[in-house]
Amino acid sequence: MKRKNKKFQKRGTSSLNKLSLFQKNDSKFSKKCPLSIKNAPVIDYKNINLLKKYISDNGKIISSKITSVSFSKQKKLAKEIKKAKILGLL
Amino acid sequence: MAFYENTIIARQDLAEKDLIAIKEKYNEIINKTSGKVVKIEEWGLLNLAQKIKNYKKGFYIHYKFEGNKETLNEITNKLKIDSSVIRYLTVKYKELDIKNEFFKKDN
Numbered sequence: 001m002k003r004k005n006k007k008f009q010k011r012g013t014s015s016l017n018k019l020s021l022f023q024k025n026d027s028k029f030s031k032k033c034p035l036s037i038k039n040a041p042v043i044d045y046k047n048i049n050l051l052k053k054y055i056s057d058n059g060k061i062i063s064s065k066i067t068s069v070s071f072s073k074q075k076k077l078a079k080e081i082k083k084a085k086i087l088g089l090l
Numbered sequence: 091m092a093f094y095e096n097t098i099i100a101r102q103d104l105a106e107k108d109l110i111a112i113k114e115k116y117n118e119i120i121n122k123t124s125g126k127v128v129k130i131e132e133w134g135l136l137n138l139a140q141k142i143k144n145y146k147k148g149f150y151i152h153y154k155f156e157g158n159k160e161t162l163n164e165i166t167n168k169l170k171i172d173s174s175v176i177r178y179l180t181v182k183y184k185e186l187d188i189k190n191e192f193f194k195k196d197n
Contacts (some may be wrong), residue, residue, distance in 0.1 A: 045181070046192040086095060087179055088138035088148070 033070040035077075042074050045083035052090060053079065058088065091156055093128075093183045094166065099148040099176045102135070112174060113151055116165065121166045125157030128186060133193040142176050150193070154186050 036045065041050050054062050054069070054077055061081055064074040084090045100112055113130065116149070120127050128178035155161070162180065167176045 042187075042190070044192075048192070083179065083181065085139070087099065087138075087150075087177065088140060088142055090139055 025034060031068040033073060035073045036070050042075065043080055045080045045087070045089070048084065048089055051077070051084055053083050055090060059085075091158055093154070093156055093186045094162070095186070096153040096155065096178065097181045098151045098153075098169070098178050099138075100151065101174050101176060102145055102147040102149070104149070104174060108174065109149060112172075116151075116153065116168070119164055120153065120155050120157060120161055120166060123157070123161045125155055125161035127153060127155045127185055129188055130155040131191065131193070134195065136164070136193075145176060148176055152193075154188065190196060 007043075035041070041047065043050065054067055056062055061078055064071070069077065081090065095122070096116075100109060100114070104112075104159075113132075117127055117130065131152040133152060135147055136150055137147055138145065157175070170176055
């Protein structure tokens with residue numbers, strides 16, 4: 001039990017454990033594209049559950065800066081979302 | 091010849107007979123004009139995200155077919171006139187995947 005608690009604390013404070021303020025926090029920005037891995041889900045206008053993740057509450061498309069989707073996949077996503085909106089699915 | 095997918099949204103207040111009639115009608119149109127229907131899917135009654143012509147719900151019918159320019163022209167001309175269809179969408183594909191069904195009902 002003690003060991004588990006220690007591990008949990010370490011993870012939580014890792015971002016605050018920097019030596020100086022100007023040290024780069026590389027763990028936060030080194031995210032890879034979730035749609036270009038092996039066995040990635042199909043980007044299609046019928047696959048609504050996937051498209052819902054990349055849309056805000058107001059129905060806007062979320063930028064790839066936030067979701068870290070690659071450029072080519074983001075283009076495809078935007079097209080498929082617009083198709084789904086025409087059919088009234090999103 | 092290329093592959094296409096066509097989705098039709100029919101009006102909510104139609105009887106079951108009319109729905110079957112619509113489904114058969116476009117199936118025949120595609121088959122007559124040098125096309126070939128690969129698969130027909132019925133997604134059933136779904137809620138629309140926003141109102142379309144003052145309707146909140148609609149019946150979705152989905153065709154996967156093979157055809158050329160003539161079939162596309164024939165379908166779009168018929169769909170534009172049809173008053174029982176609220177909206178439609180045709181998409182061109184290089185290959186059709188018949189296995190995946192995203193709107194399957196869980197029994």
